[in-house]
Amino acid sequence: MDVVEFIARSEAVCFSNGWTADDIRAELESGCGVCCTEEGIGYAIGRISFDEAELHRIAVLPEKRRSGAGERLLRHFLDECGKKGAVKVFLEVRSKNLSAVRLYERCGFMRIAVRKNYYGDDDAVVYAFTFSDDVKNDQFRV
Numbered sequence: 001m002d003v004v005e006f007i008a009r010s011e012a013v014c015f016s017n018g019w020t021a022d023d024i025r026a027e028l029e030s031g032c033g034v035c036c037t038e039e040g041i042g043y044a045i046g047r048i049s050f051d052e053a054e055l056h057r058i059a060v061l062p063e064k065r066r067s068g069a070g071e072r073l074l075r076h077f078l079d080e081c082g083k084k085g086a087v088k089v090f091l092e093v094r095s096k097n098l099s100a101v102r103l104y105e106r107c108g109f110m111r112i113a114v115r116k117n118y119y120g121d122d123d124a125v126v127y128a129f130t131f132s133d134d135v136k137n138d139q140f141r142v
């Protein structure tokens with residue numbers, strides 16, 4: 001199974017508004033896509049533009065959850081963004097999605113805004129992760 005097929009199948013299982021294979025292909029072929037996958041387990045996809053990145057989707061298949069895969073994928077995604085020059089990574093999540101909210105906060109994301117009733121039945125919470133100066137300095141040290 002290729003990456004696009006794996007993600008499309010997982011989207012159908014993990015989200016009520018899952019991305020199609022075409023959506024995923026467009027994201028990955030945009031030239032600024034960042035994608036980390038563990039086939040058969042989960043994935044994290046987003047975009048980077050100049051020094052800002054955005055996490056669009058992260059999901060772990062239901063039977064593989066609560067064993068650290070989400071955190072591993074998120075840290076891998078942050079690592080890839082850092083290597084590509086990101087200074088900040090943003091994301092938006094439903095306030096009631098507590099497993100995701102806890103994951104983001106555990107990995108160092110800070111809550112920066114709340115969009116009231118953004119989803120109709122829920123608020124959107126905007127989070128930002130800032131790479132520390134030390135990490136950036138280490139990265140570019142020669």
Ligand SMILES: CC(C)(COP(=O)(O)OP(=O)(O)OC[C@H]1O[C@@H](n2cnc3c(N)ncnc32)[C@H](O)[C@@H]1OP(=O)(O)O)[C@@H](O)C(=O)NCCC(=O)NCCS
Binds near residue numbers: 014061064071097099
């Ligand atoms: C959000 C999501 C990606 C988290 O994935 P996950 O693999 O379960 O994440 P982790 O295993 O790293 O952490 C989840 C919990 O398991 C716990 N955990 C991790 N390893 C564990 C282990 N070995 N034994 C027991 N518990 C463990 C974590 O402490 C965490 O607990 P908490 O929720 O009480 O803080 C997953 O729930 C998911 O795919 N949800 C549906 C899609 C979604 O909503 N995505 C986010 C919006 S795009």
